[in-house]
Amino acid sequence: MKKDYIPRRDVDLAEWGKAFVNNIAANAAAWAISQADVDDLLNKFQEFDACLRLASSASRTTVITLKKNQAREAFTAKIREMVGFQLRNPAIGDDDRKTLGLPVRDRTYTRRKRPTTFPILQIKLVIVRMLAITYHERGTIGKAKPYGVSGALIAFRALDAPPASPTELTQTTFATRSPHRIEFTEEERGKTVYFAACWQNVKGERGPWGPVVSAIVP
Numbered sequence: 777m778k779k780d781y782i783p784r785r786d787v788d789l790a791e792w793g794k795a796f797v798n799n800i801a802a803n804a805a806a807w808a809i810s811q812a813d814v815d816d817l818l819n820k821f822q823e824f825d826a827c828l829r830l831a832s833s834a835s836r837t838t839v840i841t842l843k844k845n846q847a848r849e850a851f852t853a854k855i856r857e858m859v860g861f862q863l864r865n866p867a868i869g870d871d872d873r874k875t876l877g878l879p880v881r882d883r884t885y886t887r888r889k890r891p892t893t894f895p896i897l898q899i900k901l902v903i904v905r906m907l908a909i910t911y912h913e914r915g916t917i918g919k920a921k922p923y924g925v926s927g928a929l930i931a932f933r934a935l936d937a938p939p940a941s942p943t944e945l946t947q948t949t950f951a952t953r954s955p956h957r958i959e960f961t962e963e964e965r966g967k968t969v970y971f972a973a974c975w976q977n978v979k980g981e982r983g984p985w986g987p988v989v990s991a992i993v994p
Contacts, residue, residue, distance in 0.1 A: 777818060781877060781878050782824040782852050782856075784850065786828050787828070787832075788826055789824075789848065790824070790825055793851065794825070795854065795876075795877065796855070796876055797817055797818055799875055799876050800814060800817060800857050801814050801818065803872070807858050807863070807868055807872075808863050808865055808867070809862050809864075813858065813862060817855070819852055819964050820847070820856075822846055823847045823851070823863055824844070824848050824850070825848070826847075827840070827843050827846075827847040833923045837911050838903075839903060842906070842957070844861035845982075846959065852953075853927075854953065856927070859878060859952065860978050863876070863878070871980060889924065889977075890977065890981040890982075891922060891925055891976070891977055891982065891983025891984075892981060892984070893983060894914060894973070894974055894984050894985060894986035895913060895914070895974070895986050896909070896913075896974060896976050896990070897927045897972070897986065899971065899989060899990075900911045900955070901980055901991075902957060903994070904965070905959055905964070906957055906959050906994070907957070907969070907991055907993065907994075908956070908961070908970060909951065909955060909956045909973075910954045910955040911928050911956070911959065912954065919953075922975060924977045925976065926952065926976060927975075928951045928956075928976070929950055929951075929974050929975075929976050930950070930958075930971060930972075930973045930984075931945035931973070932949075932964050933947050933969065933970075934967040934968065934969045934993070935969075936968075937969065938970060938988065938990070939970055942972035942974075942985040945972055945988075950976070951973075960993045966992065967992070968991070969990065970990045971989050971990065971991070972985050972986055972987070973985070973986050974986065
């Protein structure tokens with residue numbers, strides 16, 4: 777199994793992530809990375825860093841820790857998105873990847889096929905206005921994703937009645953780790969939200985939608 781390039785410890789991720797963000801910002805023009813992506817990456821890092829400082833202080837609470845975990849998920853999801861797409865630019869060489877803290881490219885070609893299976897979702901209550909979505913490959917009980925899959929695209933929407941198709945679920949979020957937390961607004965409390973998910977590979981190709989499930993926003 778390949779070692780994940782993203783540090784597991786929060787303090788290590790904060791240090792690694794700061795260097796990653798600075799390198800991206802400094803080379804954005806040369807690597808054809810949009811300013812919008814740079815700003816989004818920076819904002820997600822700053823949110824994670826701020827939440828981590830609070831979670832490491834004497835004033836930390838369960839809510840602060842959950843916010844920190846959610847900020848970490850958002851930041852690492854953005855990193856993986858950029859590594860899978862923008863940072864595949866041939867102009868980014870092996871030395872650049874080492875500077876970014878990424879492994880060098882594997883020159884062995886392996887065909888990545890479009891996913892043919894789908895994830896099964898389970899919804900759990902976390903705290904007020906927050907739901908945790910756990911997902912796993914159909915027919916399994918572990919958290920491992922199918923080979924070649926980078927994550928699960930989760931579609932959701934608050935509706936008065938079950939949707940006829942997952943295409944009616946117009947809000948989306950991309951999850952790379954299970955569980956994936958979604959925070960809702962105060963106005964959405966008490967509403968029924970419907971969810972469906974599909975696997976997505978590193979090329980952005982998606983598999984079939986899994987079954988629709990629902991939960992009430994606490």
